[in-house]
Amino acid sequence: MTRRPGKTLAVLTAAAVLATGCSAMNSGDDGGTVTLSFANSYTTEHPHTRCGIQVVADAVNGQDIGVKIETFPNSQLGNDSTRFDSVKAGDVDMDVQGSSALAGSHAPVGVLDMAYAFDGPDHLFTFFDGEQGTRLKEEFAKATGTRVLDVWFFGMRHFSANSAIRTPDDLQGLRMRFPDSEIYLQNARAVGAEPTTVAFEELYLSLQRKIIDGQENPIPTIAEKSLEEVQSHVNLTGHQTGSQLVVINDDRWQELSSEQRQALQKAVSDARAGNRKCIEDDEAKILAQWRSEGEPTIVEDVDRTAFAAKAEKYFTENLEGETAELYRTIRASAP
Template sequence: MPKTPHKALLTLTAAAVVATGCSAMNSGDDGGTVTLSFANSYTTNHPHTRCGIQVVADAVNGRDLGVKIETFPNSQLGNDSTRFTSVRSGDLDMDVQGSSALAASYAPIGVLDMAYVFDGPDHLFTFFDGQHGTRLKTEFAKATGARVLDVWYFGMRHFTANSAIRTPDDLKGLRMRFPDSKIYLENAKAVGATPTAVAFEELYLSLQRKIIDGQENPVPTIAEKSLDEVQTHVNLSGHQTGSQLIVVNDDSWKKLTPEQQKALQKAVSDTRAGNRKCIEEDEAKILAEWKGKGKPTIVEDVDRAAFAAKARAYFNENLDGEQAELYKTIRSTAP
C-alpha cells in the first residue's frame, strides 16, 4: 500500500532523528564533548586494565576538558590484529598493542619485542624517551597514520615446561608454544627453541593434553590463565622485556585542542610508573604464593647470559635494513 503524505513525513522525520543521533555520537556529546574509545585485549583484573586504560580514563574524565574516554577491555572491540586495523581506519580511537602486532604495519617497530634486545624495563624506557625512540615514533606515525603516545611495561616473559630450562640446550626436543607472529617465531629460533603455533585460547588444553610441552609468558599471564596447573616448572629466563604501546588514530588526535592533547598525553605517560608497579607487585605476589605451595617449581638459576648471547648472535646475523639498524641502536643504549 502506498504511503500517504502524512505517513511519509513521519517516516522522514524518524530517519532524521536517527541520523542526528548517530552524528551526535560520532562528533561528541554534551554540547561538543569529544568521546574517545580506548581498548585492550586484557581482562578487567589485568594491570593493563585496572592500572592502565581505566586510570587514563579516570584522569581525563575527572577533569572539565570536553573529552570523555570510554574503555573497552577484554578484546570487546576485536583481537590484537583486528584492533589496530580499526585504529588506522578511525573506527577505534586508542589501543594498547604489542610491537610485534604493530610490525605488520611498520616492520622496524617489531624490534622492540625481540628476545634480549632490552636489558629490562629501565633500558626500555630510557631508549623510548631518548632521541632514537622519538625518531621511531615519528617514522611510525608517518607510515601508519597512528601516533604512539607512550610505552607501558608488560613484564618479563619466561618459559614454562614440565622440566627445568636453564640453558638453550634444555629446549632441545621440547615443543614450545610461541605466539603466531613473525617476531615471536624469530625469537624462538634465536634462543634455540622449536616453536609450535597454538591459539592463546587453546593454550591450557594444549598443555594439558600434551600437544605441546611448554610455552612462554609473563608471570601474571601464566597465573591468570592457570597454566601453573598444567606445567610443573616456571623458568625465569626473562628472555623478553614485554612492552605495550599506547596508540591513537592521528585524525582522532587532531580533533583535540592543544590543551586536550596535553592532558591526554600526560594521563597516558603518568600512568606508566603505576602500571609498572602493578605488574611487578602482581608478579612478586604470585611467585611468593607458588613458592609457598611448593608448586610449580620456580627455576631461578637460568643462565640468562647464555640465552642472551645466543639470541644476539642470531639477530646480528639475520636482521637487515631498518630492523638491523634499530636493533644495533637499542643495544648501543644498553646500560
C-alpha cells in the same frame, strides 16, 4: 565449543560501537563532549586494565575538558590482529598493542619485542624517551597514520614447561608455544626453541592435552590464565622485556584541542610508572605464593648470559636494513 557468558553481549557491543565510528568526536550529554574509544585485549583484572587503561580514563574523565574515554577490555572490539586495523581506519580511537603486532604495519617497531634486545624496563624506557625512540615514533606515525603516545611495561616474559629450562640446550625436543607473529617466531629461533603457534585462547587446553610442552608469558599472565595448573616448572629466563604501545588514530588526535591533547598525553605517560609497579607487585605476589605452596617449581638459576649471547648472535647475523640498525642501537645503549 561452549560460549562464555557475556560473549554475545560483547560482540553486539562491539558491532554497535563500530557502526557509529566508536563514538569518536560524537556529542555527549552536553552536546559537545568528544568521546574516545579505548580498546584492549585484557580482562578487567589484568594490571594493564586496572592500573593503566582505567587510570587513563579516570584521569581524563575527571577533568572538565570536553573529553570522555570509554574503555572496551577483553577484546570486545576485536582481537590483537584486527584491532589495530580498526585504529588505522578510524573505527577504534585508541588501543594497547605489543610491538610485534604493530610490526606488520611498520617493521622496525618489532625490534622492541625481540628476545634480549633490552636489559629490562629501565633500558626500554630510556631508549624510548631518547632520540632514537622519538624518531621511531615519528616514522611509525608517517607509515601508519597512528600516533604512539607512550610505552608501558608488560612484564618480563619467561618459559614454563614440565621440566626445568636453564640453558638453550634444555629447549631441545620441546614444542614451545609462541604467538603467531614473525617477531615471536624469530625469537624462538634466536634462543633455540621449536615454535608451535597456538591461539592464546586455546593455550590452557593445548598444554593440558599435551599438544604443546610449554609456553612463554609474563608471570601475571601465566597466573591469570591458570597455566601453572598444567605446567610443573616456571623458568625465569626473562628472555623478553615485554612492552605495550598505547596508540591513537592520528586524525582523532589532530581533532583534539591543544588542552585536550596535553591532558590525554599526560594521563597516558603518568600511568607508566604506576602500571609498571602494578605488574611487578603482582609478579612478586604470585611468585611468593607459588614458592609457599611448593608448586609450580620456580627455576631461578637460569643461564641468561648463554640465552642472551645466542639471541644476539642470531639477530646480528639475520637482521637487515633499518631493523638491524635499530637493534644494534638498542644493544649499544644497554647499561
